[in-house]
Amino acid sequence: NAGVTQTPKFQVLKTGQSMTLQCAQDMNHNSMYWYRQDPGMGLRLIYYSASEGTTDKGEVPNGYNVSRLNKREFSLRLESAAPSQTSVYFCASRRGEGEAFFGQGTRLTVV
Amino acid sequence: AQSVAQPEDQVNVAEGNPLTVKCTYSVSGNPYLFWYVQYPNRGLQFLLKYITGDNLVKGSYGFEAEFNKSQTSFHLKKPSALVSDSALYFCAVRDTGRRALTFGSGTRLQVQP
Numbered sequence: 001n002a003g004v005t006q007t008p009k010f011q012v013l014k015t016g017q018s019m020t021l022q023c024a025q026d027m028n029h030n031s032m033y034w035y036r037q038d039p040g041m042g043l044r045l046i047y048y049s050a051s052e053g054t055t056d057k058g059e060v061p062n063g064y065n066v067s068r069l070n071k072r073e074f075s076l077r078l079e080s081a082a083p084s085q086t087s088v089y090f091c092a093s094r095r096g097e098g099e100a101f102f103g104q105g106t107r108l109t110v111v
Numbered sequence: 112a113q114s115v116a117q118p119e120d121q122v123n124v125a126e127g128n129p130l131t132v133k134c135t136y137s138v139s140g141n142p143y144l145f146w147y148v149q150y151p152n153r154g155l156q157f158l159l160k161y162i163t164g165d166n167l168v169k170g171s172y173g174f175e176a177e178f179n180k181s182q183t184s185f186h187l188k189k190p191s192a193l194v195s196d197s198a199l200y201f202c203a204v205r206d207t208g209r210r211a212l213t214f215g216s217g218t219r220l221q222v223q224p
Contacts, residue, residue, distance in 0.1 A: 004154075033211055040120075042201060042214040043155075050210050058211065090154060092212075097143055097162065097205060100212055102154035 002026050006091050006103035013081045013110045021076040021106050023091030029101075031094040032074035034058075034066060036087040037105075043090065049074055081110045113138045115202045117215035124192045125223050132187040132218045134202030143205035144185040145212060146176055150198050158200075161185060172196070192222045 004025045013019055025032065030051045035043040035058075045058030047066040055066050063085060065077045074093075078085060088107050092100040114137045124130045136142055143162050147155040159170025166178045176187050187200060199219050203212040 031210060035214075040216060042216040045206075045211050045213070048211050092155075094212075099145055099157040099160055101157070102147075104154045105152075 004091055004093055004101050004103040006089075006106050008106060009104065010107050011109070013078075013108065015082060015110060017081050018077070018079050019081065020078075021089055021091075021108075022073070023075065023103060024073045025091075025093040025101070026072065027093060027095070027101065028071070029093035029095045030071070032068065033092040033094070033100065034064075034074070034076045035090045035092065036060065037090060038087050046076065046089075081108075083110045086110045112208075113204045113206050113213050115204050115213060115215040117200075117202055117218045119218050120216075121219045121221060123221045123223065126194055127191050130189050130192040130196070130220065130222070132200050132202075132220060134185045134187065134215060136183050136185060136202075136204050138204055138207075140207060142178075142183075142185075144176075144178065145203040145205075146170065146174070146185075146187050147201045147203060147214075148172075148198050149201065149217075155201065158187070192220075194222050194224050196220060197222045 007022045033048045034046040049055045049068040052071045091103045094100040116135045145160045146158040161168045161178045169175045202215040206213045
């Protein structure tokens with residue numbers, strides 16, 4: 001059972017470059033999320049998707065866009081990367097009001 | 112808005128001693144509360160949750176948490192710590208508006224042999 005799969009695991013970008021982080025879940029969950037983790041700040045919600053076809057902003061959406069491609073896949077795009085976006089990014093999925101399941105994370109460095 | 116506070120950046124405990132990792136919350140309505148653990152270079156793993164029912168919730172790896180409505184707390188506990196429990200622990204609360212989880216800043220648990 002794969003759960004939540006994120007690619008890539010590591011990425012180094014130059015300022016101004018773009019990239020897309022991929023996420024897929026095989027648990028048939030309706031809700032999917034993108035969080036970023038920074039030291040001392042816990043996890044902060046970037047965007048979420050309550051169901052296929054819908055996306056909404058979280059706490060820190062600036063500089064990001066998302067696509068809920070289908071029920072399984074939820075991608076996060078950085079159009080023009082900035083050093084402030086250096087972080088560890090986690091995708092998660094959830095059924096109803098239960099616990100969320102997390103991917104292994106993408107460690108992104110913007111130089 | 113919902114929020115959680117983890118007042119301790121780090122907790123140190125000797126192996127075999129009981130451990131407590133503190134969490135307080137602020138919500139409107141009924142609280143849905145969660146604890147997660149993160150080992151180095153890994154994602155978050157679910158430990159336990161409180162939605163309704165008994166105030167003492169049992170979870171994975173021998174952990175438990177006590178829900179206290181009057182003190183708005185949901186402290187994580189374990190009767191006897193193991194070195195392998197050393198990790199980063201996050202408390203989270205349901206965000207009813209966004210249907211997501213809002214996380215605390217995390218507490219690093221160090222268990223010394």
